[in-house]
Amino acid sequence: MIRIALADDHAIIRDGIRALLQEEEDMAVVGEASNGHQLLALLPDVAVDVVLLDINMPELDGYGTLQQLQRLYPQVRVLILSMLNHQEYVNKMLQAGASGYVLKNVGKAEILFAIRSVAAGRQFLCTELGVDMLYKLSSEGDQPTPSEEDKKVPALSRRETEVLKLIGEGLTTSEIAEKLFTSKRTIETHRQNIIEKTQVRNTAALIKYAVTQGLL
Incomplete structure (x- = not known):
């Protein structure tokens, strides 16, 4: 509890x-x-x-x-x-x-x-802040060159990749669930799996990682 x-x-x-x-x-x-x-x-x-x-x-x-x-x-x-x-x-x-x-x-x-x-x-x-921060970093040219270790892109499932792309578009969990015709809890699970696989700490880092790795 x-x-x-x-x-x-x-x-x-x-x-x-x-x-x-x-x-x-x-x-x-x-x-x-x-x-x-x-x-x-x-x-x-x-x-x-x-x-x-x-x-x-x-x-x-x-x-x-x-x-x-x-x-x-x-x-x-x-x-x-x-x-x-x-x-x-x-x-x-x-x-x-x-x-x-x-x-x-x-x-x-x-x-x-x-x-x-x-x-x-x-x-x-939250997603809105993460996307805003990503855009600011991008506009400032703050795109680090990934190291060889960073280039080891984790294997995401097809649905996890879909969810990641929608997160990158700034959609909320509810909007993603509606778009993919599934439940919010399922989207939460996919989102947590993505975070664990990519080993990032929050949404902003996840989106930044996805961009540098060519996932978005």
Whole structure:
């Protein structure tokens, strides 16, 4: 069971996320807070695996909260859930120790996949941010020459290749499932298999890898 704490100053956001997560058998919301101080006051008494953390909060914002979490509760995984899509915010939070960054406009399947990923010790960056970062890297000419080791392209199945191409086009898990006439869970499984086979850490790295290896 993944024990989750929600930290967001908008009650309607917390209500929506809680309603979404309560449908999942492997997840449970064990605490809520409207700012960083409330979250930190909660943690000594409640066991938490993953914190869904907003950035803009009163009293103690997400960045300050993340720093405190890293110092006091380094075992707790932090998934940033924000409307802020500027690369500077993404870099700042990831460098401060966040395990992932998801925009609030993502679909249900992607946020569930993100939570499960960070809970398992992996990093996660939502598809929209990953694609944006890839385009920026490409426009800056930051395309590294693959080494001989990098050229050992893993064997992806036909369906995994299809899923990878659709991820590269910026489609969400839901959109890919609809396009390929299959379930979201199946797409999540394909996506995780691709990440494991390519040994990348997040969506941005996956797309960048696929481009340099000629998979996209």
